Amino acid sequence: MxxxxxxxxxxxxxxxxxxxxxxxxxxxxxxxxxxxxxxxxxxxxxxxxxxxxxxxxxxxxxxxxxxxxxxxxxxxxxxxxxxxxxxxxxxxxxxxxxxxxxxxxxxxxxxxxxxxxxxxxxxxxxxxxxxxxxxxxxxxxxxxxxxxxxxxxxxxxxxxxxxxxxxxxxxxxxxxxxxxVTPMDPAPVIILGANGQLGRALIAQCDSQQIPYQAYDRSTWDLAEPSGWPLKSLRGARAVINAAAHTQVDAAQTPEGRTLAWAVNATGVSALAAACQHAGVPLAHVSTDYVFDGTLPVDQAYPTDAPLSPVSVYGQSKAAGEAVAATVPRHWIVRTSWVIGDGNNFVATMARLAATGVDPTVVDDQHGRLTFTPDLAQALIHLITTEAPTGTYHYTCDGPTVTWHQIAQWVYHDTGHDPHRVTPVSTADYTAARPGQAPRPTNSTLDLTSTRDAGLAVRDMRSRLTAWLDSSSRTSR
Structure with missing residues (x-):
């Protein structure tokens, strides 16, 4: 029977x-x-x-x-x-x-x-x-x-x-x-890196969706110091979003910076993965295009299963962090690139230079797409709340691959300034004039198939930049 x-x-x-x-x-x-x-x-x-x-x-x-x-x-x-x-x-x-x-x-x-x-x-x-x-x-x-x-x-x-x-x-x-009876609130999301650009966007996203969360910055959850973590907060958590990282790419090339980058991006993530696995809590871990060497032809995009080949200390430490994050039974590794948020970033710098009469020199042989933190935060929350399949995802804006020089010109144009004030320069010439620069991927474009398969919306990079600058302008008035 x-x-x-x-x-x-x-x-x-x-x-x-x-x-x-x-x-x-x-x-x-x-x-x-x-x-x-x-x-x-x-x-x-x-x-x-x-x-x-x-x-x-x-x-x-x-x-x-x-x-x-x-x-x-x-x-x-x-x-x-x-x-x-x-x-x-x-x-x-x-x-x-x-x-x-x-x-x-x-x-x-x-x-x-x-x-x-x-x-x-x-x-x-x-x-x-x-x-x-x-x-x-x-x-x-x-x-x-x-x-x-x-x-x-x-x-x-x-x-x-x-x-x-x-x-x-x-x-x-x-x-x-x-x-x-007092109704039971949904399990909280644990946000690490709460004071960073992405961390602040995650908090805003949770607030807008009325998702309970517990946010920790470096003073309360330092990835480099696992002995001080409030691990009891993991009990009953919905998921952990690791938006904390050592992101000072050039500083990571120094002896002191190398130690800190590995402590935060690799060793700390290893301890975090073990804690999540012990508590039975899923982990959403944010990674980067720097795990690739960038040698792929610029008319191609890196798929999620492309071999990792980082060329900088920062990229190496992030690649190691990915490997240990993947040991958590339920995990989402989300690679992103060229992140723009509320704080100090390339777009904000270009807008300030345009307004103050500076004519910058910007590299024109590094290719990729921008990512805006509110969009990335929404994507991370979507993966968690829909219980998307475990695995690796790529999330950036959509649209043609561009260079930093083109983006700088867009910023000048959208803020009412002459884009021809931005002068192109090769990476080799730029770094020759500035010793201590870490190697960057020439091609940072990430394939977005995984994003679309998960039901995530991606936004056109050009129009998203215009909207971002308009919103930033209105906020600063």
């Missing part, structure tokens, strides 16, 4: 999924794959990364437990017996108080997202209720639970066996009713 194929069905509670499991039976009994990551993720179950498996054995019919909303995702089923399961959405939002009930035998399972109250009542003797969770239980974690009374008249669960006839703990019997 073989049950129906593996299927996953949505319910009226967002994220709560009913799973139909194939059960293979014969004269000896039955067998099922209760959790099979590859098949279940392919069928539509979130890749939630379980780290603990628990079993609750219930000898008597009518044993009732709940309603508990926990600060982690949960995958429940039964090994033997039968239960009546009831789930109530106790998360903040319009679905607060929504109920779903069903009977569960060995042929069914339910995926319960964080913040959805879970409860069950046994319908057969010797029922073994089993569940996977994606965080380690502890007494401290239990303080983050949200509870609801099983007899709450608002949700009005139709229990098969009346609650005055069941085996029920005194604690569960005295949980609060719905009108006294």
């Amino acid at each position: 073989v049950a129906a194929e593996l299927t996953i069905t949505t319910t009226q509670i967002p994220g709560l999924l009913l799973v139909q499991l194939p059960v293979h039976g014969d004269a000896r009994g039955w067998f099922k794959e209760n959790w099979q990551r590859e098949k279940m993720v392919a069928a539509g179950l979130p890749d939630f990364g379980p780290v603990q498996n628990n079993i609750s054995f219930n000898a008597s019919v009518g044993t009732t437990r709940g309603i508990h909303a926990e600060p982690w995702d949960k995958y429940v089923s039964v090994a033997t017996g039968k239960i009546f399961g009831a789930w109530v959405d106790l998360r903040a939002g319009e679905n607060f108080g929504t109920v779903f009930t069903t009977e569960i035998t060995p042929g069914q399972a339910v995926f319960v997202p964080r913040g959805v109250g879970n409860s069950f009542q046994t319908l057969e003797e010797n029922t073994a209720y089993t569940y996977l969770v994606n965080d380690h239980w502890s007494a401290d974690a239990q303080q983050l639970y949200t509870f609801l009374n099983l007899a709450d008249p608002t949700v009005a669960i139709d229990w098969p066996i009346p609650l005055d006839q069941v085996v029920l703990s005194e604690k569960d019997r005295n949980h609060p009713y719905l009108d006294a």
Whole structure:
């Protein structure tokens, strides 16, 4: 006997999924794959990364437990017996108080997202209720639970066996009713590098989407000093976004700078990856075009699977950081280039020079595309909130590849100045006049196929620059 194929069905509670499991039976009994990551993720179950498996054995019919909303995702089923399961959405939002009930035998399972109250009542003797969770239980974690009374008249669960006839703990019997329950907020996103251009954009993006977050700058989470990290904040986090890095490309070529670049971009990321893996938290890690040597012909773009070949200390340390970030089971490595944000950057410098009458000399043989931090922040949040597939992504503006000289001319034009005031120069001549310059990729153009496949919007670079300068001009008035 073989049950129906593996299927996953949505319910009226967002994220709560009913799973139909194939059960293979014969004269000896039955067998099922209760959790099979590859098949279940392919069928539509979130890749939630379980780290603990628990079993609750219930000898008597009518044993009732709940309603508990926990600060982690949960995958429940039964090994033997039968239960009546009831789930109530106790998360903040319009679905607060929504109920779903069903009977569960060995042929069914339910995926319960964080913040959805879970409860069950046994319908057969010797029922073994089993569940996977994606965080380690502890007494401290239990303080983050949200509870609801099983007899709450608002949700009005139709229990098969009346609650005055069941085996029920005194604690569960005295949980609060719905009108006294504080809804559970979504798990927070951990933002590292909060004071940087990208960090500030990530905070603004979370604020605009009302996504809870905890932001850390170097004073509170220094990647070079893992011993001082507040690791307890990882418990129950939605994901970590590592927007912190040592980005002083030229300084990294010095003995002192080399040590710091490796401490932050490689060794620190290694410790961060280990901490995320231990806590079962996904990691979104921001990387760079500098992991490539830039020798690809300028009419081509680097795909995500191109071999890494950094030519600078900065690029080497970032390539090493990518390697360790990829060890986290759920990770997104996002490479970007030529980043422009709120702060000191190339576009801001060119706009200031134009306004102050300076005629700059700008290299015209380094090719790539700009990336604006609000767009990159939106992309990172999108990957996390949509639980995009683990892997490496490229994110920049779209449009033809250009040089720094062309961008400088655009800035002069858009700010009302003569673009011919910008003089082109080769990288060789520019660096000859400025000793200590780190080698830069000649071609920094990143292929955006991965971006589009993930459903991410990319913006035209030329029009985005004009809009950015216009907005900056209005803000400075």
